[in-house]
Amino acid sequence: MPSLRNWRKKRVTESNDKKVPALRFKGFTDDWEQRKFESLIYPEKIKNKNNLQLPAYSISNKNGFIAQTDQFGKDNTYSKTDKKTNYIVNPGAFAYNPARINVGSIGYQNLATPVLVSSLYEVFKTNSQINDLFLIYWFKTDKFFNQIKKYEEGGVRQYYFLDKLLFSEIIIPKDAREQQKISKILKKLDYLFSLQQRKLEQIKLLKKAMLQKILAETDNPYPKLRFFGFSNTWKKYTVNSLFKISRGYVLSTALTEANKSAHNPYPVYSSQTKNNGLMGYYNKYLYENAITWTTDGANAGTVNYRSGKFYCTNVCGVILSDKVDANQLIAEELNTVSKRYVSYVGNPKLMNNVMANIKIIIPDQYKERQQISQLFSRQDVFKDVYQRKQNVLKILKQFLLQNMFI
Structure with missing residues (x-):
């Protein structure tokens, strides 16, 4: 974990004079270097000329790569169109919609097999000088959105085509190990966030199931599930x-x-x-x-x-x-x-x-009402705990994104 000691002081002094982030892992002291994307990425636009029957995907700002069938249903209009003009996106490639990049619609293809995206998308890969995961997280920072605002073009709708991305700038660590460490800690936070999300969903599903069993129905005054010792009608x-x-x-x-x-x-x-x-x-x-x-x-x-x-x-x-x-x-x-x-x-x-x-x-009986109430209250306590943990992780990640990048 990077040292938080004196990070505010560093931010005021060092970061103004040198190309270093406000928050850094121990052992790294060299300046970061400013690079144009054209020295770090290259286009990979492979047309589906042979009309391969690969799954069609799009990019959402929330989920990144998402199957068209999941987003729009199995009978969506796009699934019936000719796919010969689509781009093939191989694992390890980035893709984005140049008309929606301002809302974060950029994704990284980490699936096991190639997929298809619309020919309107931009597709590129990185070279060995930048860590893919480091770049994924950099794309989530305001540094990237500042570059978009600087170079986007168009009238009513703004576009940020690949030629503009290639001309855009990024400041990165020279040492690949530092890129890797930054990526690793942010990935760990994402894992912990997902873990809390799963727990939250599980407690919600449990409560939903228990509500269906423990509460009596309008036409049946006897609940399906009751605490021991209670048998009176509700x-x-x-x-x-x-x-x-x-x-x-x-x-x-x-x-x-x-x-x-x-x-x-x-x-x-x-x-x-x-x-x-x-x-x-x-x-x-x-x-x-x-x-x-x-x-x-x-x-x-x-x-x-x-x-x-x-x-x-x-x-x-x-x-x-x-x-x-x-x-x-x-x-x-x-x-x-x-x-x-x-x-x-x-x-x-x-x-x-x-x-x-x-x-x-x-229920007419006070004790039964109290026991059921306490059960639901405990479930809500667990739900609130998981939600608070998620919120803390979200704030921590935002803090790191703001202070571990330049």
Whole structure:
């Protein structure tokens, strides 16, 4: 791992005078060198003249090389066109769409066999002076996008053809070992990020399966899966027969802080889906251990249980404990039905009077409600842990991309 010690100081002094990155592995002190791409890459445009029946691919900014059948379906229009004019892209080659390079549509072919791409694409390979993986990560930095902005051409639509890339510049380590070390650490971060993503998807699938088994269905008051010792039928109730219903208040984002502090310790929830609806932190709270739902906008009908003291904005309805405790079970049960009651006339809405009359089916016994609620809460804790780890890895990668390249 590169040393973080005094990296800020280095950034201010050394990097202004010498071609060195702000953050560097120990043992490397030489200046990096500025090169034009024409000295590092060469075109490889091989036409599919023999009409080989190779799989057709395109490039997306999110996934890189992606099969046309995966992106557009098996019966997509492109799959039926003549492929003789397509380019063959061999493993170890780069390809990009010159009209979409500004959004990151560049990919590296790391498949086992050749594939086809549209003749509109640019295709190239590298020589031995630059590490392919190093270049893959450099393409993700703002250094590359600065080069695109400098050399792209066109009117309404901007293009960045291969001749412009060849003329563009990059600053790279002279020592291939340094290129390799930078590539290796970033690849490790990508692996860890993917690992957390798989865990996150698994916990989501597990929760989805358990919701189908543990919650009773409208026409069947006996759930398919229950905790030991419970056998009573579940019963239907309207929301307002069990809970009090309230609403949040208007709050300017300018009064909140992005991070929790001693001065602003209480979370503020809004209608956004990002970060589980968390808008920021405030110095006052409105409710404690209650359920919120989004009353207005694209996310109308989204229900969440909020543990602890919190504030919520005016686009949130609030369900408060009364005859029954508001908990995770009630929130999950409501989430299975609430979207059906959203009015989509104009701006989507699920107002308090409508929520009040929604019917839910829940266990009569307090202990059963608590055990189910605790189970779902634990699953959400795991989900939040994996999500936070992903966010940390994402921030770390962005930091390294900004500071390990010039």
